[in-house]
Amino acid sequence: MTASGSGGEGLAVTLRQQRPMPLDLAFDCAPGEVVALFGPSGSGKTTTLRAIAGLHRPEHGRIRCGSELWLDVEQGVEVPPHRRAVGMVFQDYALFPHMTVLGNVLAAMGHRPRREREMRARELLALVHLEEHAGRRPGGLSGGQRQRVAVARALAHDPAALLLDEPFAAVDRAMRVGLYGELESLRRSVRAPIVLVTHDFDEVARLADRIVLLERGRLVVQGPVTEITNRMDLTHFGMQYDPGSLLDARIEAHDVERQLTRLVFDGGVLWAPLLDAPADLRLRIRIAAREVSLARRAPEEISLHNVLSATVSTITPAADPALVLVGLQTGGARLLAQVTRDAVSRLAIAPGTPLFALIKSVAVLRPGSGLHT
Amino acid sequence: MDWTAFRLSIELGVVTLLGLVPPAIVAGRALAYGRFRGKGFVEALVALPLLLPPTVVGFYLLVLFGRHGPLGQAFEAISGQGLAFSFEGLVLACIVVNIPFAVQPVQRAFESIPREVREAAAVSGMSPLRAFMAVELPLAWPGIVSALVLTFAHTLGEFGVVLMVGGSIPGETRTIAIAIYDRVQAFDDRSAGLMAATLLVLSVAALGATNTLATRIGRRHDG
Numbered sequence: 001m002t003a004s005g006s007g008g009e010g011l012a013v014t015l016r017q018q019r020p021m022p023l024d025l026a027f028d029c030a031p032g033e034v035v036a037l038f039g040p041s042g043s044g045k046t047t048t049l050r051a052i053a054g055l056h057r058p059e060h061g062r063i064r065c066g067s068e069l070w071l072d073v074e075q076g077v078e079v080p081p082h083r084r085a086v087g088m089v090f091q092d093y094a095l096f097p098h099m100t101v102l103g104n105v106l107a108a109m110g111h112r113p114r115r116e117r118e119m120r121a122r123e124l125l126a127l128v129h130l131e132e133h134a135g136r137r138p139g140g141l142s143g144g145q146r147q148r149v150a151v152a153r154a155l156a157h158d159p160a161a162l163l164l165d166e167p168f169a170a171v172d173r174a175m176r177v178g179l180y181g182e183l184e185s186l187r188r189s190v191r192a193p194i195v196l197v198t199h200d201f202d203e204v205a206r207l208a209d210r211i212v213l214l215e216r217g218r219l220v221v222q223g224p225v226t227e228i229t230n231r232m233d234l235t236h237f238g239m240q241y242d243p244g245s246l247l248d249a250r251i252e253a254h255d256v257e258r259q260l261t262r263l264v265f266d267g268g269v270l271w272a273p274l275l276d277a278p279a280d281l282r283l284r285i286r287i288a289a290r291e292v293s294l295a296r297r298a299p300e301e302i303s304l305h306n307v308l309s310a311t312v313s314t315i316t317p318a319a320d321p322a323l324v325l326v327g328l329q330t331g332g333a334r335l336l337a338q339v340t341r342d343a344v345s346r347l348a349i350a351p352g353t354p355l356f357a358l359i360k361s362v363a364v365l366r367p368g369s370g371l372h373t
Numbered sequence: 374m375d376w377t378a379f380r381l382s383i384e385l386g387v388v389t390l391l392g393l394v395p396p397a398i399v400a401g402r403a404l405a406y407g408r409f410r411g412k413g414f415v416e417a418l419v420a421l422p423l424l425l426p427p428t429v430v431g432f433y434l435l436v437l438f439g440r441h442g443p444l445g446q447a448f449e450a451i452s453g454q455g456l457a458f459s460f461e462g463l464v465l466a467c468i469v470v471n472i473p474f475a476v477q478p479v480q481r482a483f484e485s486i487p488r489e490v491r492e493a494a495a496v497s498g499m500s501p502l503r504a505f506m507a508v509e510l511p512l513a514w515p516g517i518v519s520a521l522v523l524t525f526a527h528t529l530g531e532f533g534v535v536l537m538v539g540g541s542i543p544g545e546t547r548t549i550a551i552a553i554y555d556r557v558q559a560f561d562d563r564s565a566g567l568m569a570a571t572l573l574v575l576s577v578a579a580l581g582a583t584n585t586l587a588t589r590i591g592r593r594h595d596g
Contacts, residue, residue, distance in 0.1 A: 053496050081495040082504075088496040094489035098511045107507065108497035157498050 009066065011161045011193040015051055017059035023047060025219040027212045029161070029193035036208035036225070037197045044217035045197040046091075049163050052195065053088050054081030065160050065193075087154030087192075088163040092170050093146045095138040101125065101149050102134040108156040124152040127189070128182065144175040148182070155190065162194045168203060180206050184367045205229065205246055205286060206365045224248075226284075230327075230334045243318065243325055244288035245336050246365070251281045260305070263362075267333030271305035272362050284366035289318075289325055289338035293358040296347055306359035310335065312351050315344065328357055335359075374567050377544050378552035385460070385548060386528040389467040393475050393524060398517060401479030402509070423473045430470060431537025438462050438538065458540045463548075466538040467528045474523040482516020483509065515587045522583045526576050 010030040017023045023044045029035040037045040050056035052063055054070065057078065063071040065086075070079045087108075096104050105121040112120065125131050128148035138146055147167060154162060167183075168176045184207070187194055196208060204211055204225060211228050213220040221228055230245045249265040254274060261275040263283065270285075277283075299307060313334070314327035324344055328335040335357055349355070404416060422430055437444045438456040444465075448456040456462040486509060494504035510517075532550045539546030541555060549568055556565035 053492075055492050055495070081492070082498050082500055084496070086496050088493070090489045090493060092489065094487065094493035096490065096493070096508055098508075107494070107499070110498045110503065153493075153497060157496070 011052070011195070012062075012064045013048070013052060014063070015048060015058045015061040017061070019059065021047065021217055023058060023217040025212065025214065025217070027219070027222055029195055029210075031191045031193055032187065033210065034187060034194045034196055034208045035210045035212055036204045037195060037212050037214060038199065038201070038204050038208075039214035039220075040199060042216070043214040045199075045214055046165055047217075048214075049088075049165050049195060049197050052161065053086050053163055054079060054084050068160070085158060085160040086163055087157045087159030087161075089147070089150045089154050089165065089167045091166045093138075093150040095146060095149055095153070097138055100135050100137055101130060101141070104138065104149055105152050105156045108153045111158065121152075121156060124155055127155075127186075128152045143171045144179060147171055147179060151182075151186070155186075159190075159192050162190060162192050164194065164196045166197055166199070168198075168200070181367060183207060201229075206284065227334075230336065242288060242290070243336050243338060244286050244291075245334055247285050247287065247333055249283045249285050251275065251277060251279050251283065253279060265333055267310075267330035267335065268308055270359070270362055272364070275364065277367070281367070283364055286363045286365050287335060287359055288361075288363070289336040291360040292328075292335060292337035293360070294326065294337055294339055294343065294347060294349070295356045295358060298356050299358065302358070304358050304360060306362070308335075308357045308359065310355050310357045312349055312353040312355060314351065315349065328355065330357065374564060374571075375547075375549070375552040375556075378547050378549045379568070379571070381460075381544065381547065382529050382549040385463060385467060386525045388464050389471060389528045390521060390524055392464060393468045393471055394517070394521060397472070397475035397479050397520060398513075401476045401516075401520075402483045402513075404476070404480045405483035419476050420473050422470045427470070427531070427533025428537060431466070431534040434462075434466050434469065434534065434538050438465070457538060458542060458546060460539075460545055463535060463539045463546050466534050467531060470531060470534050471524045471527055474527050475520045478516045478520040478523065479513065480516075482513035485516075486512045518586055519583050522579045526579050529572060529575065 010028060010033065012028050014026040015023050021042075021044060025044070025048065027035060037048055039045055047056055051058050051061065051071070058073065060073050061071055062069075062073070065084070068079070069077050070084050071077060096107060099107060102121055102125065105124055106117055109117045109121065122131065122134065125134055128151055130145060130148055130152065133141065133145065138149060141149065147170070151167070168179060171179060180203070196203070198204060208225045210223060211225045212222040213228065226246045226248050247265050247267070249263040249270065252262045252264045252269075254261050256274065259274045261272045263270040263272055263285070265285070298309075308330045310328035310330040312326055313329045316325045316327070318325050318338055322341055323338055324341055326337045326339060326344070326349060328337060337357060400419075404412065404419075435457055436442050438448075439445045440449070440455065445456045448454075448461070452461075456465070490508065490512070491504065494508045499507060529548070530550055531548075532554065535546070535548055536551060536554075539548075539551075541547045541551045547555070549572060553565050553568045553572075556562075556568070
């Protein structure tokens with residue numbers, strides 16, 4: 001067992017089975033990347049995660065992590081779970097109730113020399129802000145604290161792959177945003193592939209780089225979150241979220257005098273109210289479709305900062321019969337605008353029409369706690 | 374007060390515990406986690422001594438232990454003496470009657486450990502043996518303690534099977550429960566009463582100790 005989270009080419013998973021539930025999928029996860037396994041309950045997300053950990057044996061499959069082969073059914077290779085360098089956070093955390101917080105973390109350090117363990121365990125508890133609770137037992141902790149113990153225990157195993165099974169499901173909404181922030185800083189410090197099982201689209205939007213969409217055990221589609229979630233033909237996200245587009249952007253510069261921050265993304269430049277974050281930081285932003293208006297000619301002397309030239313790519317009906325969703329291509333990025341049916345006919349909008357997109361607000365989903373513009 | 378009988382009962386209880394509890398932990402765990410054919414049948418077999426009248430159990434054991442029984446012959450070939458009406462035969466009989474008292478609490482205790490907690494031990498890098506020692510055994514401990522107490526108390530009090538298999542040989546097979554019966558038969562109510570009271574106090578103390586221990590462990594888990 002090696003402690004090299006950074007070494008190798010990440011995680012490669014192929015699974016196929018008929019029983020106990022059908023499963024047919026393949027995906028990769030690079031070091032430092034967050035892949036979300038997304039889908040309704042019963043779609044095979046957790047089974048997939050358990051197979052990676054070695055807790056479920058599929059009928060056919062191959063799982064490689066870095067240079068180590070963990071499973072190859074055809075070759076008869078199956079590494080037992082305790083010999084796989086995984087860190088796993090269970091849905092209800094599965095802490096050891098008879099051990100202290102520190103004991104829980106130490107319990108996952110059997111691979112380290114004895115004298116190193118306690119210092120490393122205390123470091124990890126500091127990382128998840130639980131140093132002062134080291135001597136307590138899980139029974140006396142809040143949901144959020146338990147979750148952080150589970151994360152520290154998973155990291156204590158020096159995982160070559162970090163597996164998170166609905167890690168926020170047992171935490172109330174108000175606490176989640178803070179925990180998202182912690183996971184975010186975590187993924188910068190841990191250079192391991194991270195597989196996140198979730199059925200909450202908000203978590204995908206905030207946390208994931210790539211999405212693997214599952215339905216009844218079958219892979220529907222996979223790809224970058226910003227690309228897949230902006231596709232109109234996939235109805236899987238529609239019900240959970242009001243329409244909009246996810247984009248990856250980078251802070252280019254701050255203009256302190258104008259109190260603005262300049263962001264660049266595949267579609268050009270966006271201005272946001274001054275963000276308290278360093279330049280070059282990568283952000284996940286979201287532009288809601290109802291925050292985008294359309295104009296045939298470039299507007300002059302308007303209060304909005306963000307006007308992008310774009311081309312219409314798709315026109316689809318919205319949930320409300322009076323409204324339509326207009327897909328726009330701007331540079332390498334896709335935007336969605338929600339306008340009235342009447343506006344579409346007045347402006348004679350059709351696929352291919354050149355337009356200007358007027359963006360009223362940009363929401364920053366990552367990092368931190370969603371600062372809105 | 375028949376001190377010989379008292380000592381014999383304690384010895385019988387301790388030896389029965391030593392002989393029964395370790396395999397009961399293995400069997401209880403296997404029944405809790407194992408998925409095998411005939412599991413229901415095995416569980417019924419484990420519970421059987423609870424339902425059968427002690428004289429029936431005693432009778433079949435006597436047949437097995439006797440000069441012509443397979444166990445009796447095997448034992449005689451090894452040790453040169455008979456199994457029926459001996460201390461060794463009594464131990465074996467007590468182990469058999471106490472199987473449900475030892476296995477069932479242990480099985481329930483292992484069943485009560487959430488599957489995810491055991492899986493967490495594995496994905497934390499613990500070998501099956503280490504997970505057993507560091508996670509399963511401490512969590513199943515209340516069940517194991519109650520198996521110990523139940524078995525011990527039940528061995529002290531067992532009457533029917535002991536009488537059938539052991540008779541009432543002083544210093545060899547006359548336990549305190551048998552001695553009480555003997556004293557009552559001899560109209561020695563004072564001795565019988567003294568010994569009965571001793572058994573009563575021991576049983577109450579054992580139950581009290583288990584309860585205290587169980588709540589203390591429970592409180593410890595709640596942090």
